[in-house]
Amino acid sequence: MAFAEKGSNASLDEIARAASLGIGTLYRHFPTRDALIEAVYRNETEQLGEVAARLAETHPPVEALREWLLLFVDYIGTKQGMSEALNSLVGGPSDLYAASGAQAKQVIAMLVDRAVASGEIQLDIDPLDLLRALAGLAHISAGPNWKQAARRLVDILIAGMSAGCRER
Amino acid sequence: MAFAEKGSNASLDEIARAASLGIGTLYRHFPTRDALIEAVYRNETEQLGEVAARLAETHPPVEALREWLLLFVDYIGTKQGMSEALNSLVGGPSDLYAASGAQAKQVIAMLVDRAVASGEIQLDIDPLDLLRALAGLAHISAGPNWKQAARRLVDILIAGMSAGCRER
DNA sequence: TTAAATACGGAGAGTCCCTCCGTTTATCAA
DNA sequence: TTGATAAACGGAGGGACTCTCCGTATTTAA
Numbered sequence: 001m002a003f004a005e006k007g008s009n010a011s012l013d014e015i016a017r018a019a020s021l022g023i024g025t026l027y028r029h030f031p032t033r034d035a036l037i038e039a040v041y042r043n044e045t046e047q048l049g050e051v052a053a054r055l056a057e058t059h060p061p062v063e064a065l066r067e068w069l070l071l072f073v074d075y076i077g078t079k080q081g082m083s084e085a086l087n088s089l090v091g092g093p094s095d096l097y098a099a100s101g102a103q104a105k106q107v108i109a110m111l112v113d114r115a116v117a118s119g120e121i122q123l124d125i126d127p128l129d130l131l132r133a134l135a136g137l138a139h140i141s142a143g144p145n146w147k148q149a150a151r152r153l154v155d156i157l158i159a160g161m162s163a164g165c166r167e168r
Numbered sequence: 169m170a171f172a173e174k175g176s177n178a179s180l181d182e183i184a185r186a187a188s189l190g191i192g193t194l195y196r197h198f199p200t201r202d203a204l205i206e207a208v209y210r211n212e213t214e215q216l217g218e219v220a221a222r223l224a225e226t227h228p229p230v231e232a233l234r235e236w237l238l239l240f241v242d243y244i245g246t247k248q249g250m251s252e253a254l255n256s257l258v259g260g261p262s263d264l265y266a267a268s269g270a271q272a273k274q275v276i277a278m279l280v281d282r283a284v285a286s287g288e289i290q291l292d293i294d295p296l297d298l299l300r301a302l303a304g305l306a307h308i309s310a311g312p313n314w315k316q317a318a319r320r321l322v323d324i325l326i327a328g329m330s331a332g333c334r335e336r
Numbered sequence: 337t338t339a340a341a342t343a344c345g346g347a348g349a350g351t352c353c354c355t356c357c358g359t360t361t362a363t364c365a366a
Numbered sequence: 367t368t369g370a371t372a373a374a375c376g377g378a379g380g381g382a383c384t385c386t387c388c389g390t391a392t393t394t395a396a
Contacts, residue, residue: 011351011352011353012352012353012354013351013352013353016376021375021376022375022376022377023353023354023376023377024354024355024356024357024374024376024377025374025375025376027353027354027355028374028375033353125317125320125321125324126317129305129321132304132305132308133301133302133304133305133321134301135304135308136300136302136303136304136305136306136307136308137297137300137301137304138304139304139307139308140300140303140304140307149293149294149297149300152292152297153297153301155328156324156325156329157324157325157328158328159327159329160323160324160325160326160327160328160329161324161327162333165327165328165330179383179384180383180384180385181382181383181384184345189344189345190344190345190346191345191346191384191385192343192344192385192387192388193343193344193345195384195385195386196343196344199385201384
């Protein structure tokens with residue numbers, strides 16, 4: 001779809017033209033720009049959920065959480081230029097993307113709960129905030145190596161949440 | 169300034185009117201919206217720098233870093249609705265806010281370097297990424313308690329960077 | 337005082353968003 | 367098959383915003 005090239009800032013007129021649709025038709029199917037974006041990426045977010053389930057089965061808790069966060073970083077990578085959309089996905093002020101957002105919340109919560117239950121991790125923030133921090137990083141720093149930075153941030157976050165690391 | 173009420177989305181027409189300026193005059197002084205925003209907040213960012221210097225003198229390294237990060241969270245708080253601007257401030261893709269951005273970079277680098285030199289902290293990411301993560305959090309989660317979440321994130325980050333916490 | 341330089345102001349062109357409604361296409365009962 | 371009803375389409379147009387351009391006003395300095 002046109003989003004891929006133009007980012008989420010592509011004008012809807014443009015998108016409609018690229019899809020050989022009248023602008024009116026586009027609006028009927030996707031009343032808001034966000035509805036359109038969510039539709040475009042629903043598959044990917046679902047995959048993210050499935051992978052989480054698999055990771056939970058095959059990896060020890062913290063490992064699974066870490067792996068999934070790294071995947072999430074890649075996932076973010078596929079949305080370069082669509083940062084606004086991402087924001088909403090992980091629970092922006094508006095309740096757009098409620099569906100995908102809720103799913104993301106559920107998935108990360110599951111992984112985190114497992115890790116907490118194992119006693120290896122101590123968490124006192126909303127698990128979604130982890131995703132928010134990562135998404136924020138991507139949103140802001142679109143430099144060539146943001147992804148590397150994000151991966152390191154994952155490690156820092158994991159380490160920072162590890163039991164026994166919070167002396168203060 | 170009108171930003172305070174309308175956020176950074178206030179139309180420039182509106183701003184000009186509020187300031188009893190012609191739109192043309194506004195544009196001559198501030199060629200871009202970002203130039204205007206930077207001008208508005210230059211003072212605050214400078215203060216942030218001064219406080220950093222003071223903290224460095226009066227607190228042990230890690231403590232100073234932590235305090236300053238918490239201040240940064242508050243600073244972010246004053247910019248609710250101006251998230252885009254903030255993004256650029258901590259080094260977005262475009263080189264807007266080069267001045268303030270460079271200053272922020274210098275300040276955080278100084279604090280981090282001190283902490284690393286003390287051996288208490290081990291850092292393998294760009295110090296600015298810490299700010300990016302925090303700013304990202306604020307940008308995305310405009311919920312009522314984002315600030316609390318951000319503060320906790322500061323602790324997690326500090327803990328995660330602490331030497332001896334990175335077993336992996 | 338007057339001419340050059342500087343600063344101002346706003347009309348207007350371009351772009352985008354989104355709605356509204358006339359037109360086309362599909363559905364289905366007779 | 368036909369005609370009527372329903373559903374989907376398409377794009378003109380109003381409103382909002384950004385930014386430029388240039389005529390006008392004000393300051394500076396000779």
